[in-house]
Amino acid sequence: MSEKIPVTVLTGYLGAGKTTLLNRILSEPHGRKYAVIVNEFGEIGIDNELVVGADEEAFEMNNGCICCTVRGDLIRIIETLMKRKGRFDAIIVETTGLADPAPVAQTFFVDQDVGAKARLDAVVTVADAKWLSARLKDAPEAKNQIAFADVILLNKTDLVSPAELQAVEARIRGINPYATLHKTQNCAIALDQVLDRGAFELDRILEIEPDFLKGGHHHHHHAHDHDCGPGCAHESHHHEHDHGHEHSPAPIHDAEITSVAFEHKGEMDPDKFMPWINDLVQNEGPNILRSKGILAFKKEPKRFVFQGVHMILDGDLQRDWKAGEARTSKIVFIGRKLDKAALRAGFMGCAA
Amino acid sequence: MRRVTGTVLNKPQSLVERVTSLHFDAHVLLSGFFGGEPFFVLADGGIQIGRSKPALRPHKDGILIAKSDQSRILTGGDDGRVFETRADGTPTLIAEQKGQWINALALGPDGATAWSAGKAAFMRDGKGSIKTLPLLSSCQGLVFAPKGFRLGIAHVDGASLWFPNLAAEPEKLLWKGAHIDIAWSPDGRFVVTSMQENQLHGWRLTDKGHMRMSGYPGKIRSFSWSHDGLWFATSGAEAAIIWPFAKDGPMGKAPRECGVRPAKVTQVAFHPKALVLAIGYEDGWVMLVRLTDNAELLVRAGGDGAAISALGWSDDGKALAFGAESGASGLLDLPV
Numbered sequence: 192m193s194e195k196i197p198v199t200v201l202t203g204y205l206g207a208g209k210t211t212l213l214n215r216i217l218s219e220p221h222g223r224k225y226a227v228i229v230n231e232f233g234e235i236g237i238d239n240e241l242v243v244g245a246d247e248e249a250f251e252m253n254n255g256c257i258c259c260t261v262r263g264d265l266i267r268i269i270e271t272l273m274k275r276k277g278r279f280d281a282i283i284v285e286t287t288g289l290a291d292p293a294p295v296a297q298t299f300f301v302d303q304d305v306g307a308k309a310r311l312d313a314v315v316t317v318a319d320a321k322w323l324s325a326r327l328k329d330a331p332e333a334k335n336q337i338a339f340a341d342v343i344l345l346n347k348t349d350l351v352s353p354a355e356l357q358a359v360e361a362r363i364r365g366i367n368p369y370a371t372l373h374k375t376q377n378c379a380i381a382l383d384q385v386l387d388r389g390a391f392e393l394d395r396i397l398e399i400e401p402d403f404l405k406g407g408h409h410h411h412h413h414a415h416d417h418d419c420g421p422g423c424a425h426e427s428h429h430h431e432h433d434h435g436h437e438h439s440p441a442p443i444h445d446a447e448i449t450s451v452a453f454e455h456k457g458e459m460d461p462d463k464f465m466p467w468i469n470d471l472v473q474n475e476g477p478n479i480l481r482s483k484g485i486l487a488f489k490k491e492p493k494r495f496v497f498q499g500v501h502m503i504l505d506g507d508l509q510r511d512w513k514a515g516e517a518r519t520s521k522i523v524f525i526g527r528k529l530d531k532a533a534l535r536a537g538f539m540g541c542a543a
Numbered sequence: 544m545r546r547v548t549g550t551v552l553n554k555p556q557s558l559v560e561r562v563t564s565l566h567f568d569a570h571v572l573l574s575g576f577f578g579g580e581p582f583f584v585l586a587d588g589g590i591q592i593g594r595s596k597p598a599l600r601p602h603k604d605g606i607l608i609a610k611s612d613q614s615r616i617l618t619g620g621d622d623g624r625v626f627e628t629r630a631d632g633t634p635t636l637i638a639e640q641k642g643q644w645i646n647a648l649a650l651g652p653d654g655a656t657a658w659s660a661g662k663a664a665f666m667r668d669g670k671g672s673i674k675t676l677p678l679l680s681s682c683q684g685l686v687f688a689p690k691g692f693r694l695g696i697a698h699v700d701g702a703s704l705w706f707p708n709l710a711a712e713p714e715k716l717l718w719k720g721a722h723i724d725i726a727w728s729p730d731g732r733f734v735v736t737s738m739q740e741n742q743l744h745g746w747r748l749t750d751k752g753h754m755r756m757s758g759y760p761g762k763i764r765s766f767s768w769s770h771d772g773l774w775f776a777t778s779g780a781e782a783a784i785i786w787p788f789a790k791d792g793p794m795g796k797a798p799r800e801c802g803v804r805p806a807k808v809t810q811v812a813f814h815p816k817a818l819v820l821a822i823g824y825e826d827g828w829v830m831l832v833r834l835t836d837n838a839e840l841l842v843r844a845g846g847d848g849a850a851i852s853a854l855g856w857s858d859d860g861k862a863l864a865f866g867a868e869s870g871a872s873g874l875l876d877l878p879v
Contacts (some may be wrong), residue, residue, distance in 0.1 A: 244644075246681055250699055250720070250721050251720075252740060253720070263680075264681060266739070267683060274586040275586050275587065304761075
């Protein structure tokens with residue numbers, strides 16, 4: 192069976208820099224060809240025959256066990272694109288500023304034909320450092336886009352002061368501590384930080400740690416001996432400040448969207464956990480934006496890894512627990528109106 | 544009358560020897576015949592009529608969708624154009640929808656054609672006059688009524704039946720959900736759509752009575768009416784599911800299941816004169832099944848394993864053209 196085509200979902204408000212990023216992806220000489228599905232034609236500066244216009248048509252699908260919203264136009268476009276799949280290596284779906292990323296993501300899990308041929312790679316959100324805080328106040332969509340992201344480009348850092356940047360970063364962290372956050376100007380970032388992330392691949396879920404606590408994952412490419420401001424002449428900066436440095440701001444909690452994480456330093460009973468998590472997402476699905484877990488099941492030598500979008504769960508046994516690796520069970524939820532106490536009690540109640 | 548006394552065979556009889564294999568470099572969208580000449584329509588934009596002529600390429604690039612009748616092939620490209628190509632190879636530009644993909648096509652009586660792009664359906668009569676119907680959603684399925692000048696349009700939440708030459712609003716058949724393909728029974732009494740949720744929905748037009756045909760493990764993207772209009776064969780399961788449409792339609796009746804195999808059916812095509820169904824599968828197998836006794840005849844045991852994406856009979860029923868997603872194709876020549 193041939194490999195599935197990876198699909199990157201690119202979201203963010205108009206003007207945040209999605210187009211800049213897209214144009215870079217389409218013009219840089221990395222040797223890969225991308226099919227791009229966009230909502231607004233004419234924004235892409237490169238003459239690329241693989242740009243397709245989409246109408247962003249979402250509808251509710253109910254196939255008995257799952258009831259959720261999917262993007263009908265994407266199903267049609269991807270099915271059609273796949274009839275000439277030799278022409279491209281990957282697909283990028285750009286959503287409009289007001290879009291909820293959930294229907295896009297759900298489409299890849301719920302439509303069998305699309306799911307057989309394509310796989311969701313990551314949700315990448317481009318945020319405008321100058322305007323995001325205001326958007327978070329007046330637009331629920333902006334929060335969704337941050338909450339859903341696997342990668343966040345906090346762009347236009349040249350347009351805000353260091354203090355303002357810290358505040359925006361704190362707001363983002365308050366909504367989504369787990370996404371990989373990059374601070375950029377003109378979306379200048381190595382493309383391998385944005386593409387080919389495997390964020391939905393269970394095999395690549397190595398740990399669930401808030402991004403700013405991950406030490407040693409990102410490395411400096413050069414010493415920072417000054418603050419970069421507008422007009423900075425460096426090329427391809429990698430501003431990777433998110434590794435436990437002292438200037439990483441404390442998250443500012445959001446009134447609406449929160450994330451909760453629990454750890455049971457031991458094993459879970461799958462006969463209790465599976466019904467619990469399934470019931471939970473069935474009942475609370477609309478409020479649970481994303482979920483993720485790495486669990487040690489009793490009598491099971493392999494780690495059980497799962498990730499979810501609303502009521503859709505994808506889980507499987509992954510690799511063996513290594514010798515000396517603590518068999519511990521962790522779970523994370525990002526969502527609205529999360530009842531932390533109830534979730535903790537439910538989770539801990541599944542302990543082996 | 545001769546009584547048939549043979550038993551249903553466990554191992555299908557084979558017509559494999561009577562197949563000529565062909566190969567194209569692109570996904571085969573449509574296959575069929577003009578008289579004795581086979582044709583294949585490819586996703587890379589090639590329209591191959593006959594065995595020796597070079598492929599026609601009226602579109603700028605690829606073809607997204609294709610339909611045919613006895614004398615013409617209608618294609619919609621990613622160039623936003625709709626071309627009608629006749630048996631002699633002459634292409635006629637029917638429409639150009641700038642910047643849009645063509646999402647649905649249909650061929651009608653007296654040279655009529657219909658297509659859909661964006662959120663609209665278009666109909667062009669044989670003389671070239673075009674009428675437009677704006678829609679609330681995009682449309683992936685169009686079908687002309689078996690009689691009269693009328694178009695069935697599948698869309699979100701149901702289907703619309705449009706008389707383009709009348710000022711009146713189209714008749715709406717409502718059912719919540721996304722309706723993809725659409726079919727109209729040859730006697731004009733029923734309209735059936737395939738839905739996103741792995742099921743068919745239908746309406747009996749006299750009273751708009753609903754019919755639901757569910758239980759499929761996959762989406763139904765290929766269907767075919769028998770020559771007598773009494774059977775409706777469908778893909779989407781590990782057998783061809785054939786619904787009886789005699790008398791009051793399929794409500795309350797169980798469908799026939801023919802060609803049961805451990806692989807999903809991707810294409811179905813009824814023989815033009817007999818109750819024999821050609822079935823193409825997701826693993827490249829092709830079989831013929833006779834409805835009377837479920838007798839099976841093997842046409843192709845998988846080939847390169849790519850899913851069958853096109854299946855079409857010649858008008859006299861003596862030949863079958865098939866094609867797969869890989870471009871592998873073949874012509875079956877039936878013993879007379």
